[in-house]
Amino acid sequence: MKIAVCIKQVPDSWAEKKMVNGLLDRVNVDAVLNDLDEYAIEEALRVAEAHGGNDEGGANSITLISMGPDRASEAIRKALSMGANSAILISDLTLVGADALATSKVLASVIARESFDLIICGTESTDARMSVIPAMIAERLGCAQLTFASAVSVDPTSKKVSITRMSEAGVEEMSGELPAVVSVVEKINEPRYPSFKGIMAAKKKTIHSVDLATLGISIESAYSTVIDAIPRPPRAGGVRVTDDGNGGDLLVAFLAEKKLI
Amino acid sequence: MSTVIILADLLGSKLTKTTAELATVAARIGEVTVVLLAPTGQGLALAESLNYEAVTNLLVVETDSVATHGVAAAADILSQIVDLKKPVAVLIASHAFGKEVAGRLAVKTSSGVITDAVDVSSDLIATQLVFGGSTTVSSKISQGCAIITLRPNSITADLTQGKPSIELLSFEITAVSKKTVITSAQPPVRGGRPELTEADIVVSGGRGTNGDFAPVEAFADSLGAAVGASRAATDAGWYPHSHQVGQTGKTVSPQLYVACGISGAIQHRAGMQTSKAIIVINKDPEAPIFEIADFGVIGDLFDVLPKATQGVTALKS
Ligand SMILES: Cc1cc2nc3c(=O)[nH]c(=O)nc-3n(C[C@H](O)[C@H](O)[C@H](O)COP(=O)(O)OP(=O)(O)OC[C@H]3O[C@@H](n4cnc5c(N)ncnc54)[C@H](O)[C@@H]3O)c2cc1C
Numbered sequence: 001m002k003i004a005v006c007i008k009q010v011p012d013s014w015a016e017k018k019m020v021n022g023l024l025d026r027v028n029v030d031a032v033l034n035d036l037d038e039y040a041i042e043e044a045l046r047v048a049e050a051h052g053g054n055d056e057g058g059a060n061s062i063t064l065i066s067m068g069p070d071r072a073s074e075a076i077r078k079a080l081s082m083g084a085n086s087a088i089l090i091s092d093l094t095l096v097g098a099d100a101l102a103t104s105k106v107l108a109s110v111i112a113r114e115s116f117d118l119i120i121c122g123t124e125s126t127d128a129r130m131s132v133i134p135a136m137i138a139e140r141l142g143c144a145q146l147t148f149a150s151a152v153s154v155d156p157t158s159k160k161v162s163i164t165r166m167s168e169a170g171v172e173e174m175s176g177e178l179p180a181v182v183s184v185v186e187k188i189n190e191p192r193y194p195s196f197k198g199i200m201a202a203k204k205k206t207i208h209s210v211d212l213a214t215l216g217i218s219i220e221s222a223y224s225t226v227i228d229a230i231p232r233p234p235r236a237g238g239v240r241v242t243d244d245g246n247g248g249d250l251l252v253a254f255l256a257e258k259k260l261i
Numbered sequence: 262m263s264t265v266i267i268l269a270d271l272l273g274s275k276l277t278k279t280t281a282e283l284a285t286v287a288a289r290i291g292e293v294t295v296v297l298l299a300p301t302g303q304g305l306a307l308a309e310s311l312n313y314e315a316v317t318n319l320l321v322v323e324t325d326s327v328a329t330h331g332v333a334a335a336a337d338i339l340s341q342i343v344d345l346k347k348p349v350a351v352l353i354a355s356h357a358f359g360k361e362v363a364g365r366l367a368v369k370t371s372s373g374v375i376t377d378a379v380d381v382s383s384d385l386i387a388t389q390l391v392f393g394g395s396t397t398v399s400s401k402i403s404q405g406c407a408i409i410t411l412r413p414n415s416i417t418a419d420l421t422q423g424k425p426s427i428e429l430l431s432f433e434i435t436a437v438s439k440k441t442v443i444t445s446a447q448p449p450v451r452g453g454r455p456e457l458t459e460a461d462i463v464v465s466g467g468r469g470t471n472g473d474f475a476p477v478e479a480f481a482d483s484l485g486a487a488v489g490a491s492r493a494a495t496d497a498g499w500y501p502h503s504h505q506v507g508q509t510g511k512t513v514s515p516q517l518y519v520a521c522g523i524s525g526a527i528q529h530r531a532g533m534q535t536s537k538a539i540i541v542i543n544k545d546p547e548a549p550i551f552e553i554a555d556f557g558v559i560g561d562l563f564d565v566l567p568k569a570t571q572g573v574t575a576l577k578s
């Protein structure tokens with residue numbers, strides 16, 4: 001199987017994030033691999049391992065696909081060191097500030113060009129927090145959408161993928177045929193740490209850089225625009241008490257004072 | 262007057278409170294048409310609970326395709342309705358299903374999409390709270406019809422009753438929309454407590470409960486609150502995953518959030534930081550959750566919660 005994993009480099013979740021001219025300031029913050037995408041990489045490795053592995057010339061290959069600035073190659077290296085085979089980085093100045101329509105268009109066009117069998121995503125990027133890209137890629141490719149998976153099983157022979165979907169609607173069992181887009185929730189597995197061997201091997205793996213001209217697509221002007229972004233005043237310093245046996249009573253007094261009961 | 266479409270929000274086969282919130286926001290923008298994608302045979306019965314003054318038309322589509330094919334089927338039908346009614350905006354509840362439907366609809370109709378809005382003004386400017394609630398962003402859709410998902414519990418619903426007209430329609434969906442097949446569904450178990458994302462008060466327990474949620478539940482019940490949990494608690498199997506609050510759980514913004522035995526990891530805060538008031542009970546004065554508390558008790562939840570429960574019960578009687 002040709003497996004693709006969509007990964008994104010995001011600002012470190014602990015870093016203080018700022019908006020500059022209506023866009024998230026991505027230059028002056030530490031950037032990391034979106035942690036939810038680590039579960040997608042791990043699941044791709046497990047699917048490959050269950051069906052003959054992803055060694056050179058073997059039954060499966062795992063290609064990372066990322067849209068982002070050149071700097072995203074740092075996050076890609078980490079993902080390669082976990083065991084993926086190669087990567088495609090779509091970097092283009094016209095993509096600065098790309099919205100979900102543009103991102104899904106770019107990712108879908110790369111996926112269509114390489115005709116992948118299985119596309120695995122995380123459920124959410126910790127910066128955009130939209131949880132829409134996997135569904136939008138499935139829509140653009142016209143293939144099965146198997147998202148929010150807490151379990152995935154693939155049968156390459158019958159080309160069938162089955163998942164357990166976990167969401168506000170409860171638990172659903174669903175399936176579809178390859179090619180399919182899967183997104184995974186963090187309950188699905190425990191991502192592996194890159195081994196020393198993996199880190200060394202990753203240095204020799206190829207990151208193919210492409211721009212939009214190579215892909216033969218262009219991006220329309222933005223579908224949504226930020227009018228302004230205003231920092232909210234930090235929460236006013238709260239009251240803190242130490243329980244000396246009366247903590248519960250003080251708490252109730254606070255509730256009553258604030259008219260919360 | 263321009264038309265605004267809202268997608269009635271169903272959980273299992275019940276309409277949620279969010280539907281009325283969507284209608285309230287939509288009525289500011291234009292004439293509201295509610296699209297109800299109901300299981301076969303349940304359309305008219307469900308429609309009866311949508312008699313809000315804010316709603317002008319009720320478009321009832323009885324179909325089992327959403328139960329069988331999920332997100333793709335809902336987006337397919339909605340896009341046909343958008344072609345038919347040419348709305349200026351489509352408002353949908355912000356959760357996994359709603360956001361995915363919005364995303365696919367945006368592709369189908371070449372429209373912009375905004376998720377997790379906490380408000381939308383009459384001129385279609387959406388407000389979002391980003392970066393853990395530290396920044397307010399206002400944005401606008403610049404192409405196509407505005408597709409916006411609204412976070413449950415963000416605005417006060419106008420429940421005034423009215424008499425919308427009812428239209429029954431049916432739609433075919435394409436073969437592509439049938440590529441995903443749902444073979445079984447287990448809706449979340451609902452106890453007697455309010456739904457997490459709709460509740461005015463949420464009381465949550467974390468690793469500090471050590472698996473004993475009884476004091477958390479008792480306090481929640483004294484307040485008529487929903488019960489939430491940190492990932493540490495759901496991972497340990499102490500509480501169902503459907504109650505997890507946080508980045509990979511539910512986002513809640515109640516009037517009051519009470520965090521008991523929760524340290525306040527960034528992933529937990531991501532799901533509760535926009536709560537109006539926050540109360541914390543934690544043994545460790547260094548726990549980061551205190552940074553966002555309006556009222557914090559440094560103490561053992563097994564001592565503080567029973568006393569607080571008694572106090573609330575006494576006050577209420
Ligand atoms: C990809 C990813 C996604 C995640 N998503 C989520 C998410 O959606 N939601 C979420 O919650 N977490 C999430 N997490 C996990 C998060 O990072 C934390 O590990 C988790 O929130 C910790 O839960 P906790 O606060 O209950 O436990 P801990 O961090 O162990 O804190 C327990 C607290 O209880 C206090 N305590 C102990 N005993 C008592 C007592 N008797 N009385 C009072 N206080 C006591 C302690 O002082 C401590 O502060 C995610 C992590 C990752 C990597």
Ligand SMILES: Nc1ncnc2c1ncn2[C@@H]1O[C@H](COP(=O)(O)O)[C@@H](O)[C@H]1O
Binds near residue numbers: 006130
């Ligand atoms: N720029 C990107 N490059 C590659 N994959 C992405 C990108 N943005 C989003 N994704 C994928 O889509 C998932 C959901 O992201 P989002 O819809 O932005 O919350 C992520 O977990 C990634 O797998």
